[in-house]
Amino acid sequence: MHWAPALLAGESLVIYGSRQQALMEPLLMAYREAHGVEVRYIQEKSTPLLKRLADEGEGSPADLLLTADIGVLEAAREKGLLQAKQSALLSSLIPAKYRDPQGYWFGLSLRARMIIYAPGRVAHNTLQGYTDLAAPVLRARVCVRSLSHVYNQSFIAGLLVRWGEARTREWLHRLAGNLARPSQGGDRDQVRAVAEGECDVAVVNSYYYALMLNGEDEKDRKIAEQVALLWPDEGVHVNISGGGVTRFSQHPQLAMDFLEFLTSFDSQRLFAELNQEYPVVSGVPVSHALMRLGAFEADYRPLTLIARQRQKASELIQELYDNHE
Numbered sequence: 001m002h003w004a005p006a007l008l009a010g011e012s013l014v015i016y017g018s019r020q021q022a023l024m025e026p027l028l029m030a031y032r033e034a035h036g037v038e039v040r041y042i043q044e045k046s047t048p049l050l051k052r053l054a055d056e057g058e059g060s061p062a063d064l065l066l067t068a069d070i071g072v073l074e075a076a077r078e079k080g081l082l083q084a085k086q087s088a089l090l091s092s093l094i095p096a097k098y099r100d101p102q103g104y105w106f107g108l109s110l111r112a113r114m115i116i117y118a119p120g121r122v123a124h125n126t127l128q129g130y131t132d133l134a135a136p137v138l139r140a141r142v143c144v145r146s147l148s149h150v151y152n153q154s155f156i157a158g159l160l161v162r163w164g165e166a167r168t169r170e171w172l173h174r175l176a177g178n179l180a181r182p183s184q185g186g187d188r189d190q191v192r193a194v195a196e197g198e199c200d201v202a203v204v205n206s207y208y209y210a211l212m213l214n215g216e217d218e219k220d221r222k223i224a225e226q227v228a229l230l231w232p233d234e235g236v237h238v239n240i241s242g243g244g245v246t247r248f249s250q251h252p253q254l255a256m257d258f259l260e261f262l263t264s265f266d267s268q269r270l271f272a273e274l275n276q277e278y279p280v281v282s283g284v285p286v287s288h289a290l291m292r293l294g295a296f297e298a299d300y301r302p303l304t305l306i307a308r309q310r311q312k313a314s315e316l317i318q319e320l321y322d323n324h325e
Helices: 021-034 046-059 069-079 088-093 130-134 150-163 163-177 187-197 208-213 218-225 252-261 265-273 303-307 308-321
Strands: 014-015 041-044 063-069 107-116 201-205 229-230 240-246
Touching: 014 046, 014 088, 014 252, 021 041, 021 252, 021 265, 046 063, 046 069, 063 069, 063 130, 063 252, 069 150, 069 240, 069 303, 088 252, 107 187, 107 208, 107 265, 130 163, 130 201, 150 163, 150 201, 150 240, 150 303, 150 308, 163 308, 187 208, 187 218, 201 208, 240 252
Parallel strands: 014 041, 014 063
Antiparallel strands: 063 240, 107 201, 107 229, 107 240
């Protein structure tokens, strides 16, 4: 059972979040009903949210930041926008590799970087994992969104932790030679490009593919059904959606209570399922949509190690762009 701190009349919990209001509303409503606490949710993309927090400083009304990607959460910590808080409950439920050891941020759901391919044009044994994206057999056949996007920065930072700088640099340059077009668009665009024959292989986040495969848009469903997926055998890169208490929160304990609420069984199912992500808490079943994608083995390395390689990843990406202009 979660402890709900007493509030003075008229006070409310203020959340700055990058997840769409429609996806958060069922959870906000459940929390209001369970705890009798008013919650204000202010939605914006991650970069503007961090800028807003920084500009507001001590005058910020925000109590909690909810956003996606370890890179964004670490940037918030580095900019001094979060405060460290500990919770025995969160520490017991969230695996250590998916939370900051000092308590600046906590992972709440997971997304995985998967490979999709055209089954009629790519032999399954051509692909084993991320390494093969740079193989000569895939020359001019790969699609990917901008490498400088935060999702790919974190992905490449993860490769730096696995492989080291020299191998990752070589892989990146070989990958650039394998691109069927300049890196562009979002993850859904990569799925469409494979289905339409613009390329044969792409790297996408699992939740984008699951949303297309099981969404209401019939055209997207048909596109997603034309491609096949592969879980890399060397350990799948996993990232998080998560949150942390803002530095100048007026209600830090209430903010922690909300984070604890999001780790309850019912909340985990809902929080993850609404965006087709994987629950971070062990034992909570995945959505039917994600069951269709099959099981995979996640990379064992802590996200804090990956976060430390973000700057080097950014430098390698810029070096790559400079050399291919």
